[in-house]
Amino acid sequence: MRVTTSFPLGTLRDTPSEAEIISHQLLLKGGYIRRINSGIYAYMPIMLRVIEKISTIIEKELYKNDCSKLLLPQLHPADLWKKSERWEGYTAGEGIMFNLKDRQGKEFGLAPTHEEVITKIASEIINSYKQLPLCFYQIQTKFRDEIRPRFGLMRSREFIMKDGYSFHSSKEDLSSFYEKMGKAYENIFKNCGLDAVGVEADSGAIGGAASKEFMVTAAAGEDSILFTESGSYAANIEKAVSLPSKAVPFENFKDEYLKTPNQKSIFDICQKNNLDPSQVVKVVIFVAKFNDKSEVPILTCIRGDQNINEIKLFNFINKKFKSNLIHLNIVEDNALIEKNLINFPLGYIGPDLSDETINKNSNWNKSWIRIADYSASSLPSFVSGGNKLNFHKVFQTFSFIERQFLISDIRNAKKGDCISLENNEELQEKRGIEIGHIFQLGQKYSEKLNAKFSDKDGKLKNLWMGCYGIGVTRIAQAAIEQHHDENGISWPIQISPFEVLIIPTNLKDPNQKKLTEDIYKEFKSKKIDVLLDDRDDRAGVKFKDADLIGIPFQIIIGRDSINKEVEFLCRSSKRKIKVASKNLLETFISESKVMYNENSSS
């Protein structure tokens, strides 16, 4: 294509101030995207080519794995999401689904994900185990009403995803397809020129048994990955399991109560009473709000040097109750406390807090659900809140407390923790950008939406389901995080908008002009993805734009045209060589082949 007639570039001179991270800055500065509103971007022609290349790589790999491409609607009727009991959680409060009413007043959501719609379709078209397994996928714009849209396409409100859904007659078949899909994902990311790693992950609001995330490691990543050097373990911090460091042995004080005026924080108590945080149990209060509108107060206990993992806690509570958990909010706000609690000395709460602290007129359940993390429940003795202002208390293990506790892992694993008693490798931490996520959903959706098949024995059974997502626009941006320098983007050739850019430095020179046209036509005739910067601009401007937009190879046509010579430049290595124009095509083919092979999966 030619820049002047059909491929305007639209690069910017200055770095837009709105962009915090380099990939976002380069997307804007390179004219790849344009902001229309907070978290809403237009994909300019140069960006769409990147998106299409990524999509093609995905499609090829999924085709090999017998997945069928379709296209589902973006407007979803509320009824369907009410059947799966996700409407409330996705639209009320913190819910991220944009929603609207049509002219008849019927409710619709703008789809962030498609489990409901595809399960409805599966329930209609799948009758027999003979049709299984089946996997459908689509590549489509999704919507999320993000609380804080930021980082360009990383956390935007409109973004392109590939989402796939598989259907199986057994748990085992789902499990083996899930593994196959994991391999396919590895190939896809490799074929996109990305260095990605698969980590254990939380299944979140999607639900289901197992799930794995694929992360591009990058400092700008919003996720934390904990991993061992040996590769024996890797998980998202949301999900990671570890052993906390050993607690410092605790010698009991003489008195049961400790006077601790104005010592509300672990730090203060430890400092003033010569304690180690691992000798203290921290109590954190939550209120859990369920789909059936019930509200349950939750009292959690964890060792003072550890932190509650709210995702683990959410999942644990959600499993224990029949109704779906919609929100889990920490209780530290005075208005909330005054309305629902009495004699509640915030900062001095202990595990044995009386149920009578719950206000009888409150809409909360009238007894505490008490949950202790292993780090707390395993302590032989410890200090915790005395349940009266300015007092802490010494406890002789949790078993002495006359209250019922649920014991679970609700703790954040962290850097330096060991994996297990058997494996004493220490966890390390990296930042990552999530670009893919696969889930074993099990029968959650098929049960709620009545999607059944008749098995070999003629019995109707619920379908087994998996789901598989890839952030297409995120891949593009993550690739920039991994591939850029001080001058701009340096695309992996696989997903670059073009493979090669021709830059004539002076089109007024008839030799240059002729050579440019000859080379352009030759490359086009070989179906090479070539862009010709035929703008009537200074060479400096063109060079700067070329480095900024990051096409992997540049052909610079200058004064040596008279000798039929050009310069051939590799964007990433900055290596520049002189090539006779008659050898140019050959040079490009061999150099690009090397670059393709460096990253390809097969």
Added chain:
Amino acid sequence: MRVTTSFPLGTLRDTPSEAEIISHQLLLKGGYIRRINSGIYAYMPIMLRVIEKISTIIEKELYKNDCSKLLLPQLHPADLWKKSERWEGYTAGEGIMFNLKDRQGKEFGLAPTHEEVITKIASEIINSYKQLPLCFYQIQTKFRDEIRPRFGLMRSREFIMKDGYSFHSSKEDLSSFYEKMGKAYENIFKNCGLDAVGVEADSGAIGGAASKEFMVTAAAGEDSILFTESGSYAANIEKAVSLPSKAVPFENFKDEYLKTPNQKSIFDICQKNNLDPSQVVKVVIFVAKFNDKSEVPILTCIRGDQNINEIKLFNFINKKFKSNLIHLNIVEDNALIEKNLINFPLGYIGPDLSDETINKNSNWNKSWIRIADYSASSLPSFVSGGNKLNFHKVFQTFSFIERQFLISDIRNAKKGDCISLENNEELQEKRGIEIGHIFQLGQKYSEKLNAKFSDKDGKLKNLWMGCYGIGVTRIAQAAIEQHHDENGISWPIQISPFEVLIIPTNLKDPNQKKLTEDIYKEFKSKKIDVLLDDRDDRAGVKFKDADLIGIPFQIIIGRDSINKEVEFLCRSSKRKIKVASKNLLETFISESKVMYNENSSS
């Protein structure tokens, strides 16, 4: 692809009762689409292939015309649409734009069209006339909150469109690009295997100077096309201009007033008083509601045998007033009359109705805007309402009425009318499905959104704009309206999901199985778009499905496998021939070439 592993068919046995027209029935029955909600469909894998083929044809043609493909957001901030003064008209009352508020309470519309967004972008990236012309387009799902969704993909609430927008430095350049785009459209429709016709059209809510619609003629079409046999004229009825038939000469009655008890209709008056409808002037009352909230009563006059064209009337009023016209409603509802009018004898209203009939307490403007169609204004004398109950009156031409009239063409042209005084060809009528629409927008949007360029003389000027739409999903359905028989669809090969379908009748026969695999592999290796129906089903079921889904060629592998012979069937002509398997590929290539050439544009 293979039906069992990656391409499930999902055909239905019965014709779904919800579908009124044949193309909608066949899309559902053939398993092409599945209904998720009123006017909202999933495109199944077989449908998505049709959509992709149509998209590729469009892209190839637009590439030749230097158009750049991009992708714009679907969520549009209200602010942008308020700048163009379309927000109100598109969201209030009859407005068809779905809209919502985000978590911050900001208003957004779900885009049915993208003039605002692309003009904003153009205003940012276009500086100089040197960059012009430029044309951007996208292929994307659009949304319309239809008052009455129906006919499947014909009038659905989610549908796929190609929409393009061009920018020019002069009216002349716009005009010549518009002509070029018209030619490109003709090529596209021809290359899709469609018989389409371009007709003059109304610019509707998009606005602008000239516009042309492309119609597929089909009985199920929602539009009426008026045209002359010679091809000298073709227009959508919404826009068509003609001469009405001559009025029957009228001899005055003796009295000025006619007693016409209970004669509220033209039919009754004519019958009881021996009049011809062309001797009567019908008065129809409207109320026009504007963007600035003002409401203006409109009194229209037309010859009794003719009908008001509300689109012409709307456009005429919209041009006359500064504020944008949002709604034009006919006034015949008693509640509305009682609230706004006094002494208003509905059914007996004449052109000279007093302004005092408008209630002083009403929010309507206090004088009538009177508009007479040429058919009425040109009458030498006529009968019309007497403005008192049970009386009509004889008028001596409009010029005798002491009221100001705006004279315009606000009449529906109809079958049998002549085009003009010079050309006495009679108009004929056909039904059509609109599949494309091109507009010369002029400077409407660039002015409102401040999109300027600096011209050769260094002066900042408003950009000249055109816009160009194609209904991608509509093309698919319109093609079925033109190409089907009693057994199902018969796709034009250009947009068929596959070029050829292989049907082994009995895969348990090892000869058949081997021959089937050999043929499938041979076709695949030649990059032919082939589907293999490898289901373990009765041959009858497969034949029925094959005719229903309508792939243009079928290869039937049966008992003659033993002699290496198969049957080769053409879906549209039903011609079936025996072919030796060694000649099969060659036969297919030559037959399909003929089919491609029948319709191709070049």
